[in-house]
Amino acid sequence: MALRPAMIDLLELSPDFVRDPYPVYARLRARGPVHHVRTPDGEELWLVVGHEACRTAFTDPRLSRDWRRSGDIGQIINADRDHPVLAHMLMSDPPDHTRLRRLVAREFTPRRIESLAPRIQQITDELLDAMEANPRRRADLVNDFAFPLPMTVICELLGVPELDREAFRGWSNEIVARSSPEAEAAVYAEVPRYLTELIDAKRAAPGDDLLSAMIHAVDEGGDRLSPDELIGMSLLILIAGHETTVNMIGNGMRALFAHPEQLADLRADPGLLDGALEEMLRYDGPVETCTERLALEDVEMGGVVIPAGSTVLITMADADRDPARFEEPDRFDIRRDARGHIAFGHGLHYCLGAPLARMEGRIALRSLLERFPDLDGDADEAKLVWVRGMLIRGVRELPVRW
Structure with missing residues (x-):
């Protein structure tokens, strides 16, 4: 018989959840694949953990991304359901998703x-210069390198003028980790005006x-793409096109700093770089959970019923630390075969x-x-400031010295 479990407060399980959520996810996974939780931001939703359960959830058509058509958009975002910034493929299901x-x-x-490689190398070299x-031989690796590299690349790729890129940084920060409903609403008012022009x-x-x-x-x-779809797809590409890379570089370097023997091995043998990059993505990837799914009907998983209309998050961070898929998953090992991570x-x-x-990532890490x-x-790891929310995993600043 399927259960409707009691709600679990993630911060009660661990006050250190935001900095290190992995032990909490492991405790939940030991109990089962699905949990009703309260997030650090006070939201109530359903969490899927474990590698196999997460892969299954990603392909379950009952867990929808089409909030505009099927759900209450107010559950996940402070914008009208017809807002043009939502007219993109990440907010749709087939056949609309297939078409977009x-x-x-x-x-x-x-x-x-592939044609971008020489320009990426040039931007990388200029930032490292x-x-x-x-003269202090110190820097903030996020703000001086990990952020401006992919932001410059994606803006040049899309065709956004250089003078506007700092504005996009502020908009992106608010969209992926809102500071308040009011600030989020303001961004959703500004972005369509800019992109339309x-x-x-x-x-x-x-x-x-x-x-x-x-x-x-x-x-x-x-x-062809409609006017609203052009706005929505442009914003999606701008945000997704830099947030993952910023935090892939930041989280990857944090892992190397915490494992100096592996950092030394990587310096000594650049041939390890491709495998190291996949291990960085597996061990502490830039996206902690998926964008919110909507349960279109009661969904039973692992003996638990997720009620229709619920918000569901698929926890990629836990899937890639599941011992059923990766041996000694909490061990960072740049020689590991990390293929199969999600x-x-x-x-x-x-x-x-x-x-x-x-x-x-390859160009940035090798050059760095x-x-x-x-x-x-x-910096003291405990004093780093983390990105709010459970979507993006990364730090706002990463002080380094040489």
Whole structure:
């Protein structure tokens, strides 16, 4: 007989949950794959843990992303259901998702991504030059390197003017980890105005950027992105296109600083880099849980019923620490075969930009370690400030010295 379990307060299980959620997730996983929880932000929702359960949940059509059509959008966001910034593939199910992803994938091609490598290297070198010029031999690795690299890359790819990128940083921070409902609403008012003007400018004078290509993309049947879909997809690409890479670099370097013997091994053998990058994604990936799913009906998983209309989070961070999938999962090991992790999701919403994030990560980490052979962390881990919420896992600043 299926159960409706009592609600669990995550902070009561561990006051240190935000900094280190992994022991809490492991305790929950030992009890079963599904739990009714209260998050550190006071939200009540259902959490799926464990590798197999998470993979299954990602492919369960009863767990929907189409909140605009099927649910109460107010459960997850402070915006009207018809707001144009929500008109993107991450807020849709098939067949709408299939159509939107196909139109974007026509232009966001492997060839376009691969062609960015020389420019990514150039941006990386310029940022490292600026760090190296600091006579104090100290820097904030997030603000001086891990953030500006992918933000510059994704803005150049999409065609966002340089002067506007700092505004996008503020908007992105608010959208992925809102500081208040009012601030979130303000961002959702500002973004469409800006993107509408940018799209109109690109329509009048197309460039060789991705946004110009998406404006003019037409499939074999004559289908194209609507004005609202262009706004929604542009914002999704801008946010998803840098948040993962920022925190992949930050979390990866934190792991290396905490395991100096592995940092030394990686410096000594750059051939370990690709495997190290996958282990960084598995061990402490940049996305802790998926974007919110909506239970379209009562959903039974692992003997527990998730009631229809509930908000559901799939916990990738725990899936990739499940001993049923990875031996000694709490051990960071750059020689591990970490393939099979779901740091970029699973199923039809698997991250379209994963190849770009991996390429940026490889170039960034290789260049950083080559340029700064004595690089080390310069902060007490317990004093680092973490990104709010359970979507993005990462720190706001990461002091380093060399």
